[in-house]
Amino acid sequence: MTHADPDEAATNTFNPLVPRPIDRPTTLPPGGGIDPAAGDVAKIFAAPDDPADWPAWRDDLATWREASRDRLAYSGKAYEDEATRWAARAFAVAQVWLWDERLFDHAEQRFTVDRFLESIASQGGLDGLVLWHAYPVIGIDDRNQFDYYRDVAGLADLVRQFHDRGLRVFVDYNPWDTGTRRTASSAKLASRKFVLEDAAELADLLQDLGADGVFLDTLKEGDAALTRALEGWVLEGESRVANARIEDHLLSWAQWFADSEAPGVQRAHWYERRHMMHAIRRWNRDHSGELQSAWMNGTGILVWDAVFGVWVGWNRRDEATLRRMLRVQRAAADVLVEGEWAPLDGATPEAVAAGVYASRWTHNDVTLWTIVNRRDIDWVGDPLAAPATGRRFDVTAGTEVTGAIKVPARGIAGVLDLAPGAEAPAWLDGLLREAAADPGSSDATFPAREAIRLQPKPSVITSPPNTAVRPAPGRRELRVTFRRRETGFYQGAPYVEEWKPLPPRLHDDREEVLQVETGPVAVAANEVTVRQYRLFLERSGYEPQVPHRFLTGAEDSAAPVTGVSLEDARAYAAWAGARLPDEFEWQLAATGPGFTRREPAVWNWTESEHSDGVTRFAMLKGGSAHRSEGSDWYTDGGVQDPSFSLKFLLPGLGLERSSSIGFRIAWDLPLNDTDGEAS
Numbered sequence: 001m002t003h004a005d006p007d008e009a010a011t012n013t014f015n016p017l018v019p020r021p022i023d024r025p026t027t028l029p030p031g032g033g034i035d036p037a038a039g040d041v042a043k044i045f046a047a048p049d050d051p052a053d054w055p056a057w058r059d060d061l062a063t064w065r066e067a068s069r070d071r072l073a074y075s076g077k078a079y080e081d082e083a084t085r086w087a088a089r090a091f092a093v094a095q096v097w098l099w100d101e102r103l104f105d106h107a108e109q110r111f112t113v114d115r116f117l118e119s120i121a122s123q124g125g126l127d128g129l130v131l132w133h134a135y136p137v138i139g140i141d142d143r144n145q146f147d148y149y150r151d152v153a154g155l156a157d158l159v160r161q162f163h164d165r166g167l168r169v170f171v172d173y174n175p176w177d178t179g180t181r182r183t184a185s186s187a188k189l190a191s192r193k194f195v196l197e198d199a200a201e202l203a204d205l206l207q208d209l210g211a212d213g214v215f216l217d218t219l220k221e222g223d224a225a226l227t228r229a230l231e232g233w234v235l236e237g238e239s240r241v242a243n244a245r246i247e248d249h250l251l252s253w254a255q256w257f258a259d260s261e262a263p264g265v266q267r268a269h270w271y272e273r274r275h276m277m278h279a280i281r282r283w284n285r286d287h288s289g290e291l292q293s294a295w296m297n298g299t300g301i302l303v304w305d306a307v308f309g310v311w312v313g314w315n316r317r318d319e320a321t322l323r324r325m326l327r328v329q330r331a332a333a334d335v336l337v338e339g340e341w342a343p344l345d346g347a348t349p350e351a352v353a354a355g356v357y358a359s360r361w362t363h364n365d366v367t368l369w370t371i372v373n374r375r376d377i378d379w380v381g382d383p384l385a386a387p388a389t390g391r392r393f394d395v396t397a398g399t400e401v402t403g404a405i406k407v408p409a410r411g412i413a414g415v416l417d418l419a420p421g422a423e424a425p426a427w428l429d430g431l432l433r434e435a436a437a438d439p440g441s442s443d444a445t446f447p448a449r450e451a452i453r454l455q456p457k458p459s460v461i462t463s464p465p466n467t468a469v470r471p472a473p474g475r476r477e478l479r480v481t482f483r484r485r486e487t488g489f490y491q492g493a494p495y496v497e498e499w500k501p502l503p504p505r506l507h508d509d510r511e512e513v514l515q516v517e518t519g520p521v522a523v524a525a526n527e528v529t530v531r532q533y534r535l536f537l538e539r540s541g542y543e544p545q546v547p548h549r550f551l552t553g554a555e556d557s558a559a560p561v562t563g564v565s566l567e568d569a570r571a572y573a574a575w576a577g578a579r580l581p582d583e584f585e586w587q588l589a590a591t592g593p594g595f596t597r598r599e600p601a602v603w604n605w606t607e608s609e610h611s612d613g614v615t616r617f618a619m620l621k622g623g624s625a626h627r628s629e630g631s632d633w634y635t636d637g638g639v640q641d642p643s644f645s646l647k648f649l650l651p652g653l654g655l656e657r658s659s660s661i662g663f664r665i666a667w668d669l670p671l672n673d674t675d676g677e678a679s
Contacts, residue, residue, distance in 0.1 A: 006022050061343070093127060096306075133172060140624075145173070145180070151653075218633075219237055254278060309647065320441040381405075506632075544565065560602045570607075580607040590622075590642035599625075602625070602660055602662040603662070604661075624637055
C-alpha cells in the first residue's frame with residue numbers, strides 16, 4: 001500500500017502566492033511536548049510573537065530536542081566521520097545544469113570551469129554544486145539517468161577541476177526514472193547476470209567520477225538499501241528530512257519553508273547542528289526571506305539562478321546579502337557549528353519594535369550576533385542590549401563598532417564581540433578587510449535575460465522538388481500547444497514568486513496564440529532518410545566536431561535518420577542547398593497537402609535555436625513513436641499534433657543526438673513566389 005505524501009498534494013485549492021499549510025512554521029507547545037508525527041517533520045518551529053515568551057521558548061526547544069534524541073536513540077555517529085565532516089560547513093551549494101553556457105562552451109564543445117566560477121563570483125562563491133544532467137531531456141529516448149552521466153566524455157576530469165578549486169560535487173539521482181532501459185552501465189560490471197539496482201549504479205558512478213555526494217531529487221530521504229550502498233558519501237534530501245533520517249542524511253534542502261515574523265528555528269538543524277540545510281524557493285525573485293532564515297539559523301543557501309532552462313537570476317541586493325553572509329559563515333564556522341546557539345537572544349526592545357532581530361552564538365572567547373532587518377528601510381542604531389565588554393566588530397561591514405551600526409533593508413548584519421583580553425581569531429583581520437571592500441547593493445531589480453533566436457543562413461537552392469509543401473507566406477495568428485513544464489516555453493518563468501507548483505498547475509496542457517510571419521518557403525514533404533544521410537557523409541566528407549555515436553538504420557533504409565545533432569542536420573541541409581524549417585514553417589506545412597511522416601515517427605529538429613547566454617534550447621516538432629512511461633517528469637513522447645512544440649534543452653558532446661530525433665529540410669523561395677497553399 002502506498003501512502004500519499006502531503007508535500008505533493010495538489011495546489012489548485014491554494015493561492016500560489018502564499019505558503020501552503022504544510023509550508024508554514026509549526027508552533028511548539030509550552031513544555032516542548034509535541035506529537036512526533038508533526039514535530040519530527042516540522043519545517044520551522046515558529047518564534048512566539050511576544051518577546052517576553054522567547055526565553056521559555058528556548059527552554060522548550062531544548063526540551064524537545066533532548067526528548068526527541070532519546071526517543072530515537074540518536075547517536076550522531078555519521079557526523080563524526082572525517083571524510084564527510086566537510087558537509088557541516090558547505091554553506092553555499094548551486095544547482096547547475098551540466099550544459100549551462102557559463103560552464104560549457106557549445107561552440108568549442110568543452111567545459112569552462114573558471115569561466116563559470118567567474119560568472120557567479122558576485123554570489124559569494126560556492127562550497128559545492130549539483131551537476132544536474134538528465135531532467136528535463138530524459139525520456140526523449142530510452143537512455144536512463146546513468147547514461148546521461150556516463151556518456152559525457154571527460155566528466156571525471158570536470159569533477160577533478162572543481163575539486164582543485166575547493167568545491168565538492170554532487171550527482172543527481174532521479175528515483176522516478178523507472179521507464180527507461182534497465183541495464184548495467186559500466187563495462188566492469190557488464191559480466192554480472194542481473195540488472196543492477198539504482199543503489200549499486202549510483203555507488204559505481206560516484207566511485208568512477210570521484211564525486212562527493214548525491215542529491216536525492218524528489219526524495220526527502222533514501223531507503224535503507226540506498227543509504228547502505230552509499231555509505232561514505234553524503235546524501236542531501238530535497239525538502240524536509242525527518243528526525244529519524246538525520247542520522248544518515250547529512251544535508252537537506254530547506255525548500256519552500258515559510259518563517260515566522262520573528263525568525264524561528266529550522267527543526268532539522270536544531271536537532272543536529274552539524275546537519276547542513278540549504279534554503280531555496282526556486283521561483284523567487286526576492287530571496288531576502290530565505291537569506292535571513294539561513295543567517296539566523298547558521299545554515300546555508302542553494303543558489304539556483306537557472307531552473308531547468310528558465311532564468312531566475314538573483315538581484316544585486318540579495319547577492320550582496322549572500323556575500324556578506326557567506327564570508328562570516330565560512331570564517332566563523334566553528335562558532336556556528338560548535339558554539340552555544342541562543343535563538344532570538346540579544347536584541348534591544350527598540351530594535352525588535354523596528355523589525356530587527358538578533359540571535360547569539362558563543363564559542364570560547366567569541367560571541368557572534370546574527371542580525372536581520374525584516375523591514376523595507378535601512379535601520380541604524382545599536383541593536384544589542386548587552387554592552388561591549390571587550391572589542392566589538394561589525395563583521396559584515398568590516399568596521400570596529402563604536403556606536404550605531406546599519407542593518408540594510410531586508411538585509412543582515414553580524415556583530416562579533418571579543419572577551420576582554422582575548423586574542424582575536426586568526427581569521428578576523430582578513431574577514432574585516434574583505435567586508436570593508438565590498439560596497440554592497442540595495443538594487444532589488446530583477447536581472448532579466450531574453451532568449452534570443454539564432455538566425456539561420458538562407459538556403460542556396462530556390463527550386464525545391466515539386467513534392468515540397470509550400471505554406472502561404474504572410475503574418476498570421478498561430479495556435480501553439482505545449483505541456484507546461486518547469487522549462488517554461490519561449491520566455492520567462494512558468495511561475496514567479498510562487499510556492500510549490502504541482503498538478504493541475506504543472507504538467508498541464510497549455511496553448512498560446514502567437515503572432516508569426518513567414519516568408520515564401522518550401523518544406524520537404526518528409527524527413528531525411530538514413531540512406532540520404534549516409535550519401536551525404538560519403539560525398540561531403542563531413543566530420544562532426546563530436547563524432548557520431550549511434551547513427552541508426554541500414555544503409556539503404558528509408559527510415560528517418562536519427563542520432564544526428566542540430567549541427568549535423570544543419571550541415572546536411574547546407575550541403576543540399578537548403579536549411580532547416582523553423583517551427584512555425586514546419587507547423588504550417590504540416591497542415592497542408594502532401595506533408596507526411598516517415599516510420600517510425602521521430603521528433604524533427606527545427607531552425608529554432610535560442611540562447612539567453614545561460615541556457616540553449618531548440619523547439620522540436622512532430623512527436624515520436626517512442627514514449628517513456630511511468631512519470632510525468634519524462635519529456636513528451638508519442639506522435640503529437642502539428643501545433644505541439646517541445647522546448648528541448650540542448651546538451652553537448654553528442655548527448656543531444658537521439659534515436660527519437662530526425663529532421664527535414666526547407667528551401668527559401670523567391671519573394672514573388674505565389675504557389676503557397678492557404679493555411
